[in-house]
Amino acid sequence: MATIQIQPRLGKGDMNDPHKRHDSEPTTHFGFQDVPESQKAEKVAEVFHSVAAKYDLMNDVLSGGMHRLWKRFTIELSGVRNGNRVLDIAGGTGDLTRKFASLVGPTGEVVLADINESMLKVGRDRLLDKGVAGNVKFVQADAEKLPFPDNHFDVVTIAFGLRNVTHKEDALRSMLRVLKPGGRLLVLEFSKPSSDLLSKFYDAYSFRFMPLAGKLITNDADSYRYLAESIRMHPDQDTLKAMMIDAGFERVTYHNMTGGIVALHRGIKP
Numbered sequence: 001m002a003t004i005q006i007q008p009r010l011g012k013g014d015m016n017d018p019h020k021r022h023d024s025e026p027t028t029h030f031g032f033q034d035v036p037e038s039q040k041a042e043k044v045a046e047v048f049h050s051v052a053a054k055y056d057l058m059n060d061v062l063s064g065g066m067h068r069l070w071k072r073f074t075i076e077l078s079g080v081r082n083g084n085r086v087l088d089i090a091g092g093t094g095d096l097t098r099k100f101a102s103l104v105g106p107t108g109e110v111v112l113a114d115i116n117e118s119m120l121k122v123g124r125d126r127l128l129d130k131g132v133a134g135n136v137k138f139v140q141a142d143a144e145k146l147p148f149p150d151n152h153f154d155v156v157t158i159a160f161g162l163r164n165v166t167h168k169e170d171a172l173r174s175m176l177r178v179l180k181p182g183g184r185l186l187v188l189e190f191s192k193p194s195s196d197l198l199s200k201f202y203d204a205y206s207f208r209f210m211p212l213a214g215k216l217i218t219n220d221a222d223s224y225r226y227l228a229e230s231i232r233m234h235p236d237q238d239t240l241k242a243m244m245i246d247a248g249f250e251r252v253t254y255h256n257m258t259g260g261i262v263a264l265h266r267g268i269k270p
């Protein structure tokens with residue numbers, strides 16, 4: 001029986017209370033809002049607690065099924081083989097994990113890790129329903145502080161997760177640490193469309209259709225407005241490439257998909 005290693009939710013009276021604000025505290029963006037850094041994770045958590053139950057349906061509706069192709073390319077480029085150890089961080093409902101589990105076989109291992117227990121529970125139930133078990137572990141973890149040994153994984157993936165992380169540089173360094181030398185990181189994320197015409201169409205689609213679809217299907221326009229805003233605030237292709245190199249990755253490359261709406265970055269641990 002697959003278990004999830006769950007951590008308690010932070011209460012308002014806890015140490016490091018995210019509701020306490022120090023005037024000197026740096027701020028960061030939550031979509032287009034500026035918020036104290038200590039509050040971003042909690043706000044992101046609210047979004048994913050809210051969308052978890054209908055996450056897969058909304059993925060298909062909003063991307064017109066395209067997310068399946070973007071993920072298929074990620075799997076191809078990962079080069080995952082029989083016996084590998086793979087970490088799918090921010091793995092959510094487990095699309096990548098499911099495919100990796102069949103590629104690594106019974107001698108390999110896949111860890112689906114996510115900070116959000118609602119997403120993890122939907123992911124675990126879904127994978128168990130599909131008969132995936134045995135070589136998959138479910139772990140509640142923050143990408144910034146991965147609770148795994150050094151030099152442990154052959155491949156680490158983060159799909160549509162990095163833009164939600166408060167300290168992206170810390171997360172990239174944490175992913176580097178847990179990879180074996182020669183291991184590969186794949187970052188699948190929304191990015192910057194390469195043509196102005198596509199950008200205009202995409203803006204109209206994101207800021208009008210996405211919140212409307214969120215309201216009609218999940219009665220939650222705000223989460224889908226955050227989705228559109230967080231995509232615009234995420235580093236573009238070359239900025240993310242530079243961040244991966246700064247974190248210590250080598251041979252960093254990226255591939256644009258769907259005109260740059262999505263990009264897949266890959267880097268190797270020296």
Ligand SMILES: C[S@@+](CC[C@H](N)C(=O)[O-])C[C@H]1O[C@@H](n2cnc3c(N)ncnc32)[C@H](O)[C@@H]1O
Nearest residue numbers: 048090091092115116119142143159160161164
């Ligand atoms: C848009 S979903 C992507 C899920 C899945 N990877 C996919 O492609 O369908 C983003 C996921 O990132 C997770 N997440 C956000 N911040 C995180 C963090 N700091 N560490 C780990 N996971 C995080 C969320 O809980 C959510 O499940």
